[in-house]
Amino acid sequence: MNNNDHVITMDQEVELMTTQMKQPPKLLHKLAGKSSCCIFRVPQGLVDINKEAYRPRIVSIGPYHYGNKDLEMIQEHKWRFLNDMITRIGKPLKNFMDIIVSMDVQIRESYSESLDRFSTNELAKMMVLDGIFLIELFRKVGKLVQSDPEDPVFKMGWVSPFLTRDLLKIENQIPFFVLQKLFHESNSDAKTLPSLILDFFNHMVDRQQQVLKKYKNLDGKHLLDFFRMSYINAKNRISDENSEKPPLTLIQPATKLVIAGVKFKANHQADSFLDIEFLNGTLLIPKINLDDFYSSFILNCVAFEQCYHHCSKDITTYVVFMGCIMNTSTDVSLLTENKIIENYFGTDKEIAKFFKYVGKDVAFDVKKNYLQGLFSEVNDYCKNGWHVGWAGFKHTYFESPWAAISAFAAFMLLSLAGLQTFYTVYPYYHK
Template sequence: MGTNSVEGEASHVVTIWEVNKERLAQMEKRISDTTPQLLSIAAGRSTCCIFRVPQSLIDINGRSYQPRIVSIGPYHRGQPKLQMMEEHKWRYLRSLLSRTKEAKGITLEDYLKSIHPLEKDARECYSENIHLGTDEFLEMMVLDGCFILELFRKVDNTKLFEPEDPIATMAWILPFFYRDFLRLENQIPFFVLERLFETSKMPEEESGPSLSLLAMRFFNNIMQRPDPIIETCHDLKGLHLLDLVRSSFIPRDEESPPHEVNTPTHIIHCVSKLRRSGIKLNPGKAESFLVVNFRRGVIDMPTITIDDFMSSFLVNCVAFEQCHNGGSKHFTTYATFLDCLVNTAKDVEYLCDRNIVENYFGTEAEVARFINNLGKDVAFDINLCYLSKLFNDVHEYHGNSWHVQYASFKYTYFKTPWSFISAEIALVLLVLSFLQTFYTIYPYYH
């Protein structure tokens, strides 16, 4: 009986599974590779600044984050639809090498060696591990970086364009570059561009514009901001080109976040409701559309042009601020502010009539849809945002019952010239009727 029991137990012994040593080594390598990167992202380290856009934002804004004509950096590298521009990259690199080799003896090897010490820091700028070897990674940085620099120089000095250069002769190409160079997923670190810029600088460029100013001049061909504003950007810094241009709109005295307010901040109402409470909206005169003020019942908003470029720029700035923990949330705040103001196409129509919005995007309904999507599903601390005081002041003014009643009366009876004239005629008739009654009764009374 005992022997049979032991034999039964032995028959149920499970064979020990042998771990695949090769697979185990691969998993351990994956763990060691990814953990520091994930920790750096979770800690909000400033080194991580080039992100894949979250799927939640892609679901809202679609293809606004994907390059249309040129790939910069690793995320969209090798996509078939972007291959046409790869030949132009090599052609521009050849053009740059021919100048620097003749003037300074700088060769391709010198460019690769100049950024080799930056490889580790450059890789840490990306939110994902870049599965490229050192040689391939450095080749990508040099090829993409030199292409950007050459295009900046050629657009700034058109004499550098070679005869029959398609980028110079085909008018439709440059607008795509303006947008593609400012997409969050289509970036290389700015310090890589700076190193390549210094390496490739010609003797006559030593006293010329800085890389920041050269970049801002390039993008101003589409932004059309006043030249004096752009010229002040010579010492501006950014984590990449998107952050550089984004930073140029943030007022220098508002770069640090405001102190936390003691009272909770309130979201404001749309344009039509604000108008019924007596609040007016006027075009402001500040240098940046981010500078919004509220005084004595009037919101001053500098004019913003909404077109294909600005719509792409805005959504990518918001995406960057959502992913990067180390910077301000000015564009996210402004997007939320616009989303509050606009509920319908009528609200957009009013903003256009007041010269606050210049619409080159589409119909008023399309602009309203874009603005509502821009502020949709974004996260930020409203109590710490740069417009927190404005939100509270507008909310308090709107909640004043006297303002609401008086403004509602004006809005109802005097919102058009004809209603105002009708009211004046009615008032005159009322006064005449009173005088007629008075002079009829007055003799009998005496």
């Protein structure tokens, strides 16, 4: 065969290029920058940091991991949950399908990746099956509907933690408006959907009921965004007048801040782990239980905030702040001793490494974030001469009992030497 048989002519190349130009992007479609697009594939740069953090381990929700053979076990139980609901409320399944079919365009625009591989009916089936599964799960856990006391989804201890974490993964979401529509169509509950969701996740995080009541009408783009928003305090919002301030520098690690006179204290009155304050030289930081749930939640929130331009970056700011003050295992130990970190994660070194890598290479605006005032106040405090000098003196001479004893002994020797000099010189001048 002549090699020239495989040579593409210029005209053919131009034709191929023209065809390619007319093909819309599929992996990140051209509407992905709109506020309606809120469910993303995680960028490879973030995946490289922690490959297991963003992929579901036990259940697939939405199109990105649909059909994964490793997730078929819970997939089969979705049909059982759907049958439970349809049997209980007596409405035909077609009602729910028709509702979701009418929202086809809106659903497709919620995903950064093209869903052309799914027909309208296929996509609607997926949304109904996954949406009803979530709603029934929340109802069963919340004791609003009767469930089988031997249901393996609830009786097998290993299922719950994996399932709960999977529901808050960025690639494992369906639009919140889909959940709201399905909930409204099947609703006979006294509770709102937000209340049901918060009660469900409260089995993992144990927040006070008076805090949860504030969010009984909270909205979100999807479950991950909804739960993320329940930690964000409106009073932390940055104003336009502060956005033009000159860039700030990040604060020093905890051990260096202590030498500069800064104290650390757990803030037990805070509603959220984001509510950090700096008062009279003391950093008040809410306690956080660092475990598999929170580490997974934080990682996926940061990924969402990096992908979605139209949301605040509060979790990213928190990660950057914690990465600043926990540079080494010694810094982590200091926060642990002050009851700020409850470590179920691993060693102190692993916690320091976690925050270091989560905050690595993320887009972060130093002069426009909810802690910008706190960064400035801490840095200004550390530049103040007198208390920095006094803190350094205490750290040097009173850090340990032996150092304090040595300093006291030196002081006594100097005092006695001074007295001896005085009594030697005084008689001479007295005469």
